[in-house]
Amino acid sequence: MNGKGKRMTLEKRHSLTGWGFLTPAVVLIVVMNFIPMLRALLLSFQAGVGNRMSFAGLYNYIRMFQDAVFLRSLANNFIYLLIQVPIMLVLALVLASLLNHKDLRLKGVFRTAIFLPCATSLVSYAIIFRSLFAVDGFINTVLVRLHILDTGYNFLGHAFSARIVIILALIWRWTGYNMVFYLSGLQNIEYSVYEAAKIDGATPFQSFWKITVPLLKPTILLTAIMSTNGTLQLFDESVNLTNGGPANATITMSHYIYNMSFKYVPNFGYAAAMSYLILFLVAALAFIQMKVGDKRD
Amino acid sequence: MMKKKRIVAMLTAAAIAVSLTGCGTSASDGTSAASGGGNQGESGTADENTLTVWCWDPAFNIRAIETAGKLYQKDHPDFNLQIIETPWEDVQTKLTTAATSGNLDTLPDILLMQDNAFQKNVISYPDAFLDLSSSGIDFSEFSQAKVAYSTVDGKNYGVPFDNGAVIAAYRTDILEMAGYTIEDFTDITWSEYLEKGRVVLEKTGLPLLTCKGNESDVAAMMLQSAGASFFDENGEPDMADNEALKEVVSTYAELVKAGVMVEVNDWDQYIGSMTNGSVAGTINGCWIMASIQTAEDQAGKWEITNIPRLDNVPGATNYSNNGGSSWAITTNCKNKELAQDFMAETFAGSTELYEEILPATGALTCYLPAADSPVYSEPQKFYNGQSVFTLITDYAAQTPGNHTGVYYYEAKDAIAVAITNVVAGGDPDRELKNAEDTVNFVMGK
Numbered sequence: 001m002n003g004k005g006k007r008m009t010l011e012k013r014h015s016l017t018g019w020g021f022l023t024p025a026v027v028l029i030v031v032m033n034f035i036p037m038l039r040a041l042l043l044s045f046q047a048g049v050g051n052r053m054s055f056a057g058l059y060n061y062i063r064m065f066q067d068a069v070f071l072r073s074l075a076n077n078f079i080y081l082l083i084q085v086p087i088m089l090v091l092a093l094v095l096a097s098l099l100n101h102k103d104l105r106l107k108g109v110f111r112t113a114i115f116l117p118c119a120t121s122l123v124s125y126a127i128i129f130r131s132l133f134a135v136d137g138f139i140n141t142v143l144v145r146l147h148i149l150d151t152g153y154n155f156l157g158h159a160f161s162a163r164i165v166i167i168l169a170l171i172w173r174w175t176g177y178n179m180v181f182y183l184s185g186l187q188n189i190e191y192s193v194y195e196a197a198k199i200d201g202a203t204p205f206q207s208f209w210k211i212t213v214p215l216l217k218p219t220i221l222l223t224a225i226m227s228t229n230g231t232l233q234l235f236d237e238s239v240n241l242t243n244g245g246p247a248n249a250t251i252t253m254s255h256y257i258y259n260m261s262f263k264y265v266p267n268f269g270y271a272a273a274m275s276y277l278i279l280f281l282v283a284a285l286a287f288i289q290m291k292v293g294d295k296r297d
Numbered sequence: 298m299m300k301k302k303r304i305v306a307m308l309t310a311a312a313i314a315v316s317l318t319g320c321g322t323s324a325s326d327g328t329s330a331a332s333g334g335g336n337q338g339e340s341g342t343a344d345e346n347t348l349t350v351w352c353w354d355p356a357f358n359i360r361a362i363e364t365a366g367k368l369y370q371k372d373h374p375d376f377n378l379q380i381i382e383t384p385w386e387d388v389q390t391k392l393t394t395a396a397t398s399g400n401l402d403t404l405p406d407i408l409l410m411q412d413n414a415f416q417k418n419v420i421s422y423p424d425a426f427l428d429l430s431s432s433g434i435d436f437s438e439f440s441q442a443k444v445a446y447s448t449v450d451g452k453n454y455g456v457p458f459d460n461g462a463v464i465a466a467y468r469t470d471i472l473e474m475a476g477y478t479i480e481d482f483t484d485i486t487w488s489e490y491l492e493k494g495r496v497v498l499e500k501t502g503l504p505l506l507t508c509k510g511n512e513s514d515v516a517a518m519m520l521q522s523a524g525a526s527f528f529d530e531n532g533e534p535d536m537a538d539n540e541a542l543k544e545v546v547s548t549y550a551e552l553v554k555a556g557v558m559v560e561v562n563d564w565d566q567y568i569g570s571m572t573n574g575s576v577a578g579t580i581n582g583c584w585i586m587a588s589i590q591t592a593e594d595q596a597g598k599w600e601i602t603n604i605p606r607l608d609n610v611p612g613a614t615n616y617s618n619n620g621g622s623s624w625a626i627t628t629n630c631k632n633k634e635l636a637q638d639f640m641a642e643t644f645a646g647s648t649e650l651y652e653e654i655l656p657a658t659g660a661l662t663c664y665l666p667a668a669d670s671p672v673y674s675e676p677q678k679f680y681n682g683q684s685v686f687t688l689i690t691d692y693a694a695q696t697p698g699n700h701t702g703v704y705y706y707e708a709k710d711a712i713a714v715a716i717t718n719v720v721a722g723g724d725p726d727r728e729l730k731n732a733e734d735t736v737n738f739v740m741g742k
Contacts, residue, residue, distance in 0.1 A: 047741075049421055067738060068731075134566055135559075136575070156562045157510050158721075242562075245511030247717035262390045264707050264739065265417050268397060 044273035049265055060273030070274065072248050073256045076163075080252075081231045084167045089223060092175045096182035097212050102191060111183070115176040122173075126240035129169045130156065159249035162242050166250055169237055174230070178223045185219035186212070221293040225286045232282055253278055345632055347377040348639060351391075352409035353384045356587050358458065358622065361654045362409075365643035368650055376639070385411055389418075396422035406630040407640075409458065412446035412621045413705045419449045420703055427626040429453045432637040434645045442698045443663040447623045455623030456640045457663040461582035462693035463518050463617040465604045466589060467505075469681065471577040475500040482578075483602040484615055487519075487548045490605040494557030503577045506552070507570040510560030513713040514619060518580065519545040522617035523610040524697030527708035527736075532700065534708060534740070536733035541610045542712075543725060548607065550719045560720075580604050582619035583689045586659040589679075596679045603692055616696040621663075661689050704740055711735040 047056035064070050099110055117125065132138045133155040140152035155161040189212070197207045213220070235254035238244055244251030244259075253274060260271045352358040359380055366378035383391070388408055395403045404425065410418065419426055430453045436444050439457045447455025469479055475497040482493065494505040508515045520526065525541035528534055536542055552558035559576070561567050570576040572592035579585060589599060603615035624644060626636045643650050644664065651667035654660050656675070662668060673686040702708070714735070715728035 052421075069735060130563060131565075134562060136566075154510075154560070154562070157560060243511055245713070245717065247511070247714040247721075259710075262386075262393050265703055266393055266397070266421055267739075 040272045040275060043269055044276050046269040047267075048269060049267065053269055056269065060270045061277075063270065064274055064277060069248055069251070070253070070256055073251045073253045076250060077232055077234065077252050079163060080167060080170065080234060081228060084170050085224070085227045085231055087167075088171050088175050089178060089220065089227065091171065092178035092223070093182055093213070093216070093220070095175065096179045096186060097208055099179070100183060100186045111179075115180055117173050117175075118177040120173070122236035123240050125173055126169065126237050129165060129172075130241050133165050156242050157246055159246055162246060162250050166237050166241060169241060170231075170234075174227070178227065181219050181223050182216060185216045189215050217293065221289060224293065225289055228285050228289070229282045232278055232285075344377070346373075346375040346635065347379055348407055348630075348632070348636055349379045349381065349405035350407045350409075351381055351383040351388050351405045353382060353388070354587075355382060357584060357658045357660060358409055360658050361458070361650075361660050364654050365639075365647075365650050368647060368653075369639055369643055372642075376635075381405065383408075389414060392418060392422070392425065396425045401425055401627065401629045404627040404629040406632070406636050407624055407626055409622050410447075410455065410625050412443075412455075412461070412623055413701050415447045415455055415623060415625075416449060416701065417703050417705070419447075419454050425627055425629075426454045427628055427630065427633060427637075429456065429626065429637065429640075432641065434637065434641045436645075438645065438665055439663045440665060440693070442696070443621065443623075445698070446621070446701070447625070455625050456644050457621075457623050458644060458660070459584060459621055460661040460663050460689075460693050461584065461618045461621035462661060462689050462696060463522070463580060463604055463619050464583050464586070464601045464685075464689060464692065465578060465580045466586070466599050466601045467578035468574070468576075468595070468598050469600050470598045471501055471503060471574075472497065479600045479602050482605075485605050486608045487552075487605045488608050491548075491551060491555060491557055494552070495555055497577055498556055501577065503575065504557055504559045505577050506558040506580060507561055507567055507576045508558060509564060509567050510562060511713055511717060513709045513716060515558075515580065516545050516549055516712055516716055517709060518604070518617045518619050519548065519607060521619075521697065521699045522604060522615065523607050523613040524699065525610070526699040526701070527705070527712065528700045528702040530700055532702045532704075534704075534733045534736040536708075536712070536715075536736070537726070537730040539729070541607065541613075542729060544607050544610055546712075546716055546719050546725050546729065549716055550725075553720045582621065583659060583661055583692075584620060586685070590659075597681050599679060600681050600683055601685050601688060612697070614695060614697060616692045618693075618696050618699075655686060659686075661686065661693065663693075704736060707739045708732075708736050 043053070044060055045055060045057060046053040047059050048054055095114060098104070099107060099114075104110075134140070135152040135154050135157075137152075139155070140149065143149040144152060153161070155165050193211055194207055197211060202210065233254050234252040235258065238250055238252040238255040239258070242250040244255055257271045257274050260267050260274070350362055352362060359382060362378065362380060366376070366380075370376050388410070392404065392408070395401055401424070430451075434453070434456060436453050440460075443457045443460065444453065447453060447457070465482065467479060467482060472478060472482070475493075477493060477497070482490070485493075490505070497503065497505055506515075517527075520541055523541045525539065527536060527539075527542070549558075553560060559570070561570060568588050568591075571579055571589055572595075574592075574595070579589070586601075589595075604617060606615045607613040624640060626633065626640070630636050648664075648667045648670055651660075651662040651664060652670050652672040655662070655672055656677075667673075668690050673690060674684050675686075676682040677685050711732035715723075715725075715732040718728045719725050
């Protein structure tokens with residue numbers, strides 16, 4: 001009896017310790033994250049200017065599908081998503097498997113060099129890209145000197161080229177980040193597997209496609225979900241690199257939400273509703289990716 | 298087992314999505330939090346004799362209020378100013394955050410506000426600003442068009458600071474190479490400007506004008522020069538059937554197509570085009586002079602005159618306005634008498650202050666008694682001996698008023714989109730109709 005009672009207390013004590021460790025984090029997440037999210041959800045059902053809000057039901061949610069600028073920004077986000085994310089992930093995967101080669105020298109240097117862009121501030125890299133692609137910027141100067149162009153081309157002044165610049169910037173900034181995930185995933189693949197494949201006569205491409213990719217699948221899934229999420233919430237590049245222009249050709253949803261809240265006559269209800277659409281899109285896309293990507297059972 | 302795994306996976310997916318979005322949402326509306334953070338010492342100061350001020354330009358308005366503080370200290374030795382350099386975008390973000398969260402105590406005692414944002418902020422956050430109508434400040438001593446920006450429902454909320462009278466500044470040495478003088482660009486129309494601009498471009502390879510693309514500042518200046526606005530007197534958007542605006546848009550597109558005006562992408566390139574000599578002139582609010590003057594090697598080469606007028610619009614003038622700002626006192630101010638008295642004795646009552654800040658900053662007063670000061674007529678070396686401030690005061694007096702409305706920034710962005718599309722070959726009528734629809738939509742119609 002006595003002994004049993006003691007064991008219960010020990011269990012209780014363990015679980016209490018566990019909760020004790022968890023509580024600070026749980027409280028912080030609830031206070032800093034979940035409560036604001038709940039408040040934002042309530043806000044999204046209200047309409048009005050500044051502080052003078054009143055309940056409006058689904059008005060904001062219906063409204064956003066009639067908003068030409070918002071639909072434009074939604075389309076822009078999907079352009080970035082569909083073009084940039086695949087290029088970036090493939091590039092990251094290729095770089096990771098190149099840099100994982102066991103005979104490669106100066107691995108550390110290359111890995112650092114490719115990861116380094118992630119350590120730069122979002123604002124400063126956007127500003128640097130903006131000045132690189134300016135009419136009298138570095139890229140134009142090089143192109144003119146090489147006689148490819150007669151005069152500087154206004155890359156950020158044309159819809160098509162402005163989008164390409166943003167995509168290039170994103171690839172530069174985020175490829176290294178994803179590569180690190182792949183590199184760590186690759187550490188779990190035994191080298192003997194590749195050796196066996198080699199003995200069986202597999203080409204490097206075959207061993208990449210038949211060994212590396214399938215074994216990295218969980219990591220690929222993770223990076224795909226994170227990149228989708230990041231792209232749908234793109235903000236800094238749109239604001240700092242192109243300022244949404246020309247003619248809203250590069251504006252993102254988050255940028256428009258920001259304008260709606262802080263630049264224009266503030267309409268927080270509408271802004272919150274648009275934020276919730278992003279949440280919904282991210283959740284839906286992540287769910288689809290899980291379904292498609294994870295076929296373990 | 299497999300089922301359990303699947304459930305776990307789904308939960309993880311949901312958790313990732315929710316938690317990441319959580320971060321992101323807070324990052325997007327939370328730029329406020331980032332820039333609005335670190336509020337220590339920025340709130341209305343506890344010390345009775347210290348006033349906290351937010352304004353943004355060290356070469357311009359910060360210098361002006363420092364000078365005002367020193368003048369006021371002469372009679373009030375205990376008085377102190379704490380100036381916090383805050384870019385306008387941040388002032389707006391912090392103000393919005395403070396007012397919507399109900400934490401007005403994060404606001405300073407005094408803040409400088411863009412005239413174009415004044416109506417919007419006072420109407421959105423009526424509790425945040427002190428009504429100055431009975432503060433002892435004599436608003437009749439300011440130019441009335443200027444006071445109107447900060448007047449809401451007949452109540453004065455702002456003390457006018459600088460004037461945004463538009464000037465056209467030219468590099469006379471470049472004009473000379475094309476065989477022109479400053480007189481050739483005085484009292485002209487936009488079609489004459491275009492024609493002469495083509496000659497300048499041909500002979501010197503330089504455009505006459507640069508402007509920031511994806512913005513409609515130049516268009517807004519052209520429009521106001523004819524007394525026209527994006528809005529009618531009732532605050533309704535007036536774009537699709539606005540003849541003046543149509544001419545503005547087509548003139549703008551022609552200038553860009555001819556290469557007489559070059560669009561650049563950001564403010565640094567814009568300023569750079571003037572200071573590094575890759576453009577023959579500029580058109581902007583007179584506050585641009587502070588930036589032009591940073592190119593000391595070009596002293597004596599610049600001269601100013603009025604801007605071109607629209608060709609076919611009745612009531613077109615050669616004068617316009619762009620920018621300008623006013624001081625507001627927040628309701629968070631602990632010592633309201635002090636703040637009001639400080640304003641009444643400096644920006645609203647001291648000719649001496651304006652005499653001191655004018656040559657240094659080019660801050661042209663809206664305080665009428667100061668305009669008679671002899672400092673205004675002094676010739677300026679940088680502008681080849683022109684008495685530029687007398688000229689600008691004269692331009693300011695002739696500038697037609699316009700209706701900015703509450704939705705001014707929405708309108709400017711919508712017009713910027715229309716202009717970009719027209720320059721790229723779009724149909725002006727359709728684009729202006731789209732712009733009007735966009736603004737109507739934002740206004741909830």
